[in-house]
Amino acid sequence: MTNDLELKKVVERAAAHEQDALALIYERYVDRVYRYICVRVRNREIAEDITARTFLKMVERIGGFKWRGAGFDAWLFRIARNNVIDWYRRRPDAQEFDTEIAENAAGPEAIVITDEALREALTAVRDLKENQRDVVLLRVVAEMTTKETAVVLEISEVNVRTLLHRGLVNIKGALKEQAHVR
Amino acid sequence: MYDDRDALEKLKEVLGGLDETKPDAEWSTELKARVLARSGGLRPATGRFRLNAARRIAALAAAFVFSSGGVVYAASGVMPDSPLYPLKRSLEKAALIVTSGHAETGLKRAFSARREAEARYLSKHEDAPGRSRARKAVDELHEKVPPPPVAGNGRVKKSKPVTDHEPKFPQRSRKPAKPGV
Numbered sequence: 210m211t212n213d214l215e216l217k218k219v220v221e222r223a224a225a226h227e228q229d230a231l232a233l234i235y236e237r238y239v240d241r242v243y244r245y246i247c248v249r250v251r252n253r254e255i256a257e258d259i260t261a262r263t264f265l266k267m268v269e270r271i272g273g274f275k276w277r278g279a280g281f282d283a284w285l286f287r288i289a290r291n292n293v294i295d296w297y298r299r300r301p302d303a304q305e306f307d308t309e310i311a312e313n314a315a316g317p318e319a320i321v322i323t324d325e326a327l328r329e330a331l332t333a334v335r336d337l338k339e340n341q342r343d344v345v346l347l348r349v350v351a352e353m354t355t356k357e358t359a360v361v362l363e364i365s366e367v368n369v370r371t372l373l374h375r376g377l378v379n380i381k382g383a384l385k386e387q388a389h390v391r
Numbered sequence: 392m393y394d395d396r397d398a399l400e401k402l403k404e405v406l407g408g409l410d411e412t413k414p415d416a417e418w419s420t421e422l423k424a425r426v427l428a429r430s431g432g433l434r435p436a437t438g439r440f441r442l443n444a445a446r447r448i449a450a451l452a453a454a455f456v457f458s459s460g461g462v463v464y465a466a467s468g469v470m471p472d473s474p475l476y477p478l479k480r481s482l483e484k485a486a487l488i489v490t491s492g493h494a495e496t497g498l499k500r501a502f503s504a505r506r507e508a509e510a511r512y513l514s515k516h517e518d519a520p521g522r523s524r525a526r527k528a529v530d531e532l533h534e535k536v537p538p539p540p541v542a543g544n545g546r547v548k549k550s551k552p553v554t555d556h557e558p559k560f561p562q563r564s565r566k567p568a569k570p571g572v
Binding site for chain 1: 395398399402403405406409412413414415418419422423425426427429430431
């Protein structure tokens with residue numbers, strides 16, 4: 210699957226529940242989806258649970274998928290994002306995007322970030338407003354285009370660019386501040 | 392001026408460390424198997440179970456007949472002398488088209504019971520106009536449904552060929568009874 214046309218054919222076959230096509234899609238997306246969810250929940254066990262829900266839901270709904278504009282990536286990541294939101298809605302006591310878990314290495318399932326620069330960047334992302342954080346994570350971690358991000362978040366492309374700009378400015382400011390403190 | 396692209400690339404570079412965040416290989420293989428298994432259960436029907444357009448219409452008709460009110464109506468209300476009788480027969484045929492196996496056998500037996508009830512009805516109403524239609528229906532039924540096995544001494548009785556099976560439609564006696572006998 211190197212281009213959109215090829216992906217479209219594979220998705221069409223997957224929509225007919227052809228096993229080899231579904232396997233190809235799974236292989237293509239599992240790491241990206243898992244990484245995106247991991248960054249949001251910062252716990253391996255929870256990330257695995259939500260990733261599993263995402264792919265199982267994908268299989269259930271792929272028959273009704275219509276190829277419009279942003280394509281399959283946006284559709285799949287919208288499922289992933291909604292699953293993360295649902296997970297936190299069911300557990301109001303849990304705190305999303307908790308970098309403290311990682312820093313304190315609380316339990317074997319916590320994802321430990323040893324790279325200091327990465328940890329600081331993630332902390333800066335965590336401190337963003339929710340809509341800015343959504344855009345930054347989808348554009349940077351999920352590797353989505355502006356158009357795809359707009360579809361996932363159901364906002365305009367102009368809004369995506371604006372939110373990304375503000376998010377990046379805030380991250381840069383936060384990182385500068387952290388460097389100044391050190 | 393602040394350049395988004397530059398800042399985005401820098402952030403990507405820093406967050407590039409997350410590329411090492413991958414799911415456990417064993418877990419990933421298990422999930423893949425679950426996904427494919429779930430897909431197997433959702434696979435659309437193929438081959439003889441796939442309904443073509445005509446069968447879909449027949450299925451809708453059958454659904455109509457066997458929806459709660461329809462069953463009662465079709466089973467008890469319409470007799471061969473009714474103008475709705477041909478509709479009832481068409482719907483029965485439609486139901487037989489969309490069923491198979493045990494369900495089909497069950498339907499045939501249910502329709503057989505209906506023919507019997509119709510025969511009884513007609514024997515009481517000898518001048519009913521639908522007599523010829525009912526006779527035709529009984530004949531068709533005997534061509535399609537073998538009689539149920541009879542277990543008299545515990546053994547399954549071998550059924551006769553369907554063509555030899557005499558319809559149980561009540562016959563009007565041709566000779567009038569002798570007076571005084």
